[in-house]
Structure formats: structure tokens, C-alpha cells
Amino acid sequence: MRNSLLRVIPLSLCGLLFAAALAAPAQVKTQAPGFYRYAVGDFEVTALYDGYVVIDPTKLNGLKPDLLPPLLKRAFDDGPRKGLTSINAFLVNTGDHLILVDGGTAQCFGPTLGLLPGNLRAAGYKPEDVDTILITHMHGDHICGLVTADGKPLFPNATVWAAEAEANFWLDEKATAAAPPNVQGAAKMARDSFAPYRATGAFRLFKPGALLPGVTAFDISGHTPGQVAFLFQSRGQSFLAAGDILHVHTVQFAHPEVWAGSDLDPKAAVAARKTWFAKLSANRWMVGGAHLPFPGIGHVRKEGAGFAFVPADYSPMLPD
Numbered sequence: 001m002r003n004s005l006l007r008v009i010p011l012s013l014c015g016l017l018f019a020a021a022l023a024a025p026a027q028v029k030t031q032a033p034g035f036y037r038y039a040v041g042d043f044e045v046t047a048l049y050d051g052y053v054v055i056d057p058t059k060l061n062g063l064k065p066d067l068l069p070p071l072l073k074r075a076f077d078d079g080p081r082k083g084l085t086s087i088n089a090f091l092v093n094t095g096d097h098l099i100l101v102d103g104g105t106a107q108c109f110g111p112t113l114g115l116l117p118g119n120l121r122a123a124g125y126k127p128e129d130v131d132t133i134l135i136t137h138m139h140g141d142h143i144c145g146l147v148t149a150d151g152k153p154l155f156p157n158a159t160v161w162a163a164e165a166e167a168n169f170w171l172d173e174k175a176t177a178a179a180p181p182n183v184q185g186a187a188k189m190a191r192d193s194f195a196p197y198r199a200t201g202a203f204r205l206f207k208p209g210a211l212l213p214g215v216t217a218f219d220i221s222g223h224t225p226g227q228v229a230f231l232f233q234s235r236g237q238s239f240l241a242a243g244d245i246l247h248v249h250t251v252q253f254a255h256p257e258v259w260a261g262s263d264l265d266p267k268a269a270v271a272a273r274k275t276w277f278a279k280l281s282a283n284r285w286m287v288g289g290a291h292l293p294f295p296g297i298g299h300v301r302k303e304g305a306g307f308a309f310v311p312a313d314y315s316p317m318l319p320d
């Protein structure tokens with residue numbers, strides 16, 4: 001009995017040591033850095049991930065309720081991650097300018113956001129390198145990141161460009177005084193985000209049209225009174241940074257007539273979405289969406305009575 005125990009114990013110890021040697025390293029539990037590059041002619045576009053929010057697709061308007069479950073199922077978006085929605089910004093290096101389209105959310109919408117500055121650095125740039133910031137519209141997830149927690153400009157060398165119609169609505173305290181509380185709250189975020197840039201004259205207004213060489217702004221208003229999209233064109237290639245042209249890709253490509261509660265003028269928002277999906281599809285332009293799944297870049301294809309999104313495949317930066 002005693003002898004057999006002695007034989008068994010060393011064998012068990014061996015087994016334990018063997019198992020320890022085979023155990024996997026600890027899981028990493030963090031994601032890869034949130035940036036992705038894409039060439040548009042001579043321009044270099046870098047998508048930057050700011051984080052995520054959850055948009056409940058059951059809160060969308062204008063869709064027959066029985067159509068929603070099959071749409072979510074088809075997109076494999078009916079599980080615990082339902083409605084997980086990216087917030088993306090786009091950095092465009094034209095060779096002459098380093099342009100940031102939208103500035104991220106900072107802490108305005110909770111702890112799942114505010115990753116843009118870290119991802120900008122991971123992408124090889126510093127906030128000081130940005131000389132131009134183009135604003136698609138003045139909701140907090142596109143502008144709160146322009147300032148640091150103590151109200152200083154995060155991009156000290158940049159001029160912020162905003163659409164006149166957008167500024168006329170959000171930055172006029174009288175215009176929003178009678179608005180619902182959520183609009184008043186958003187207006188305050190806008191005033192706070194631009195304050196340090198306005199104080200130093202680093203804030204300018206524009207009307208849709210040509211802004212810089214290869215950069216044109218188009219009116220896509222409806223989601224907000226002056227929302228714009230920015231078309232970047234170089235050597236025959238095009239990329240449209242389209243802001244909040246849609247919010248829930250699993251539903252609104254197939255059904256562009258569906259609108260989100262945050263669309264201030266639903267009729268105009270739907271019209272802009274239909275017009276621009278058709279234009280993107282016909283011209284085969286690349287699109288970047290602030291709320292498309294990161295990196296938020298891809299093509300729009302006509303499909304049946306609606307459209308479909310074709311996300312860009314991961315690819316190396318290849319010379320033409």
C-alpha cells in the first residue's frame with residue numbers, strides 16, 4: 001500500500017507540471033487600435049474609432065414592426081450585442097492639409113467613448129498636427145471631443161469649419177430657448193465645444209460648395225438643420241464623409257424611409273438619405289459613415305427596392 005502511494009504521487013505531480021506548461025497565456029481582453037487607412041487618389045483617409053453607443057433598433061420610426069425581426073436576424077444583430085453602434089471620425093491628409101471630419105464625443109455620452117485622441121496618436125499623428133476640422137453637424141458625438149475636460153482646444157492649431165445653417169440653429173441661444181430639453185442640451189454642448197475656437201478666431205462658417213482643393217461640402221440637412229457631407233476627390237477617386245446620413249445600417253440601407261428619433265426633420269432626413277444612397281451607388285463612390293460599423297468605410301449598392309452596404313475589406317496600402 002505504502003509503495004503504491006509513493007509511485008502514484010510523483011506521477012500526479014508530473015501531470016500537474018505538464019498541465020501548467022501547456023496552459024495558454026492570459027487573455028489580452030483589449031481590442032486592436034481603432035484606426036484604418038484608405039487611399040483616395042493622392043489623399044490618405046484614416047478612419048478613427050471614438051467608441052460606441054447602443055441604438056435600440058426597436059425605437060426606429062417608419063417601419064412595420066413585423067419587418068424588424070427578420071432584418072436583425074439577417075444581419076446577425078439579434079443577439080446580446082444588438083444595436084451596438086460605432087462612432088467614427090475621418091482624418092484626411094491631402095498633402096497640403098491634415099483635415100479631421102468631426103471631433104469625437106469625449107465624455108459627453110458616457111464612458112464607452114472618447115477614444116479618438118488615443119487612436120489619432122496610434123495612427124501616427126498628434127492633435128497639434130491637425131490644421132482643419134470640418135463639422136458635419138453639431139450633435140455632441142461629433143463635436144464634444146474638440147475640447148479637453150478643462151475646456152481648452154484639443155486641436156490648438158486647427159480652424160474649425162461649420163455650416164452656416166447649422167450654426168444659425170445650434171449656436172443661437174434664442175433660437176433653441178423654446179426647443180425641447182434634449183435640443184437645448186445639445187445646443188449647450190455645441191456652444192461649449194466651439195467656445196475656445198470662437199474666442200481665438202479659429203472658427204469659420206461656410207455655405208455648401210467648394211471649400212478647399214478637392215474638398216466640397218453638400219447639403220444633406222434633415223437629421224439637423226444644416227448637416228453637410230464632405231466629398232474628397234483626388235485623381236478620379238472619391239470619398240464622401242457622410243456624417244449621420246443613417247444611424248442603423250442593419251435597417252436603413254434596405255429601408256431608407258426609416259428614421260431615427262434624433263432626426264429633427266424626418267421627411268428631409270429620409271429624402272437626403274434616398275438621394276445620397278442613389279448617388280453613391282450610381283457613382284460607385286466610397287462612403288464613410290459616422291455610425292457605420294468601424295472603420296465605417298464601404299460602398300452602397302442598389303438592392304431590390306432599397307440598398308445594401310458593402311464594407312471595405314481590410315487591405316494594405318498599395319501603390320496605384
Ligand SMILES: [Zn+2]
Binds near residue numbers: 139141290
Ligand atoms: Zn451622430
